[in-house]
Amino acid sequence: MQIEVQHSPAYAIAxxxxxxxxxxxxxxxxxxxKDSHISxxxxxxxxxxxxxxxxxxxxxxxxxxxxxxxxxxxxxxxxGHVTFAPTLQGDVxxxxxxxxxxxxxxxxxxxxxxxxxxxxxxxxxxxFFGGEGLIMIKASGSGPVAFxxxxxxxxIDVDGSFIVDTGHIVAFEDSLEFKVTSFGRGSRLNFKSLxxxxxxxxxxxxxxxxxxxxxxxxxxFGKLLGxxxxxxxx
Amino acid sequence: MQxxxxxxxxxxxxxxxxxxxxxxxxxxxxxxxxxxxxxxxTRFSGxxxxxxxxxxxxxxTSLARMLLAGESMFVNxxxxxxxxxxxxxxxxxxxxxxxxxxxxxxxxxxxxxxxxxxxxxxSVAMxxxxxxxxxxxxxxxxxxxxxxxxxxxxxxxxxxxxEVDGAYIVDTGHLVAFEGDLTWEIEKVGGWKxxxxxxxxxxxxxxxxxxxxxxxxxxxxLISWLTxxxxx
Numbered sequence: 001m002q003i004e005v006q007h008s009p010a011y012a013i014a015x016x017x018x019x020x021x022x023x024x025x026x027x028x029x030x031x032x033x034k035d036s037h038i039s040x041x042x043x044x045x046x047x048x049x050x051x052x053x054x055x056x057x058x059x060x061x062x063x064x065x066x067x068x069x070x071x072x073x074x075x076x077x078x079x080g081h082v083t084f085a086p087t088l089q090g091d092v093x094x095x096x097x098x099x100x101x102x103x104x105x106x107x108x109x110x111x112x113x114x115x116x117x118x119x120x121x122x123x124x125x126x127x128f129f130g131g132e133g134l135i136m137i138k139a140s141g142s143g144p145v146a147f148x149x150x151x152x153x154x155x156i157d158v159d160g161s162f163i164v165d166t167g168h169i170v171a172f173e174d175s176l177e178f179k180v181t182s183f184g185r186g187s188r189l190n191f192k193s194l195x196x197x198x199x200x201x202x203x204x205x206x207x208x209x210x211x212x213x214x215x216x217x218x219x220x221f222g223k224l225l226g227x228x229x230x231x232x233x234x
Numbered sequence: 235m236q237x238x239x240x241x242x243x244x245x246x247x248x249x250x251x252x253x254x255x256x257x258x259x260x261x262x263x264x265x266x267x268x269x270x271x272x273x274x275x276t277r278f279s280g281x282x283x284x285x286x287x288x289x290x291x292x293x294x295t296s297l298a299r300m301l302l303a304g305e306s307m308f309v310n311x312x313x314x315x316x317x318x319x320x321x322x323x324x325x326x327x328x329x330x331x332x333x334x335x336x337x338x339x340x341x342x343x344x345x346x347x348x349x350x351x352x353x354x355x356x357s358v359a360m361x362x363x364x365x366x367x368x369x370x371x372x373x374x375x376x377x378x379x380x381x382x383x384x385x386x387x388x389x390x391x392x393x394x395x396x397e398v399d400g401a402y403i404v405d406t407g408h409l410v411a412f413e414g415d416l417t418w419e420i421e422k423v424g425g426w427k428x429x430x431x432x433x434x435x436x437x438x439x440x441x442x443x444x445x446x447x448x449x450x451x452x453x454x455x456l457i458s459w460l461t462x463x464x465x466x
Contacts, residue, residue, distance in 0.1 A: 010244035089328070090245070151324070152241025154249075161270035168266045168324075183265075183274065204270075213267055213322075215240070215247035220263065220326035228457040229464065 001113055003094045003144045009152035009215075012092035013085045014110055016146075018075035025118070026084050026111035028069045035080035041072045060120035060135070072114065084111050086148035093153045093170070093212055094146045101140035101174040104147050108170050113143025147171050151216030162205045167217035175209035235353065237333050237384055243392035246331030247324040248351065252314035258384075260351035262306040264323045271316040279309045281357060299360060302375045305346050311354070323351050325388035332393045332447065334385045334411065341380040341414030344387055346373045347453075348410045353383025366420040366436055367406065378414070387411050391451030402440045407452035413444030 004015045016024040044058030058068040073082045121138040236251040280295025296307040312321045360375045
């Protein structure tokens with residue numbers, strides 16, 4: 001399978017090109033179009049796994065901000081393609097895992113090869129206070145994984161230490177250690193920058209590995225619009 | 235200092251590469267990511283000299299910037315403690331980022347919400363835009379940037395650069411920045427009938443010779459469009 005990305009960075013889509021018999025797993029609701037001979041099956045877990053395991057996986061995905069069900073698209077008898085798009089405007093990137101593991105910000109998973117195991121992972125209590133999802137998506141195995149961003153995606157090869165605002169993290173390889181910390185923290189805690197610097201919490205990545213960040217922040221954009229819109233009446 | 239702008243024009247982000255000791259001042263909340271050997275200091279966005287009175291003046295001008303120009307009271311100073319350190323900066327709004335070099339004799343006046351970052355030798359002052367600017371909801375003050383160094387501005391939509399020679403008219407909601415040599419006045423787009431019915435509202439008439447930066451979308455128009463679409 002090959003995943004091609006088009007219309008980057010403003011309104012990117014992922015096109016999964018399948019050989020006969022190949023399949024692709026995608027987030028529920030992400031399909032834009034497909035060849036007519038490609039069949040769709042919807043399930044919470046994987047084929048060959050028990051119903052309870054599927055249920056648990058579905059619940060975990062839901063907690064992570066993804067949908068309960070995932071769809072599997074199979075190219076029956078002939079090659080074909082399926083196109084996927086995220087909900088928000090923005091970019092899509094593809095990473096080829098080789099017996100590896102990566103973490104994806106919740107809501108950023110788009111589609112992957114069926115050999116990739118998708119699971120949810122606790123991101124640590126402080127990522128919650130960073131305003132982002134409490135849970136991250138853990139993708140492991142071999143094959144391509146496509147994920148989406150709000151804004152453009154910038155790839156960074158970290159070697160040493162690098163700091164990212166929690167609202168701008170899209171994905172990172174598991175070879176990177178991460179720690180959520182306060183903004184402006186040096187040798188001593190910088191309360192002024194933490195409280196007034198407008199950044200809140202940031203994530204410090206350490207080690208050697210790849211990191212993907214997004215050039216916009218959904219929360220920042222939401223707040224900017226929200227200040228101008230009339231209050232919602234419940 | 236080297237500045238590269240990526241993901242243009244939809245989601246522009248400035249990648250600022252600093253050598254040891256160099257610094258950049260950015261609007262609070264605009265940092266996306268940074269290298270480890272960068273220190274951060276949060277200061278008032280207004281300026282004042284040392285001592286208590288200087289501090290008070292900085293506090294008051296910062297407060298004025300927040301209340302009158304809709305800007306943040308604070309800016310973050312990022313300083314590199316080694317060579318090749320990077321700071322990535324982006325606005326909250328979708329759209330582009332542009333770099334404008336400022337030099338002696340080249341002042342740039344910026345629509346207040348379009349200011350993103352500047353070099354440490356660029357000073358920023360508020361200038362009165364005009365009483366009618368309040369009516370157009372764009373803020374009655376502009377930010378005038380002078381001194382020497384880079385200025386980073388951001389837009390909603392893409393940025394269109396216009397070389398004005400003579401007179402030129404711009405919708406108030408599409409203005410991003412202009413060179414100091416240009417003078418302006420705010421006026422109705424035509425007669426009262428056009429003002430009320432053309433959907434254009436107020437415009438700025440520029441005079442002189444210089445560069446003008448416009449944005450291809452209008453934030454207030456987006457809000458006016460979104461508001462009636464929302465559920466009650």
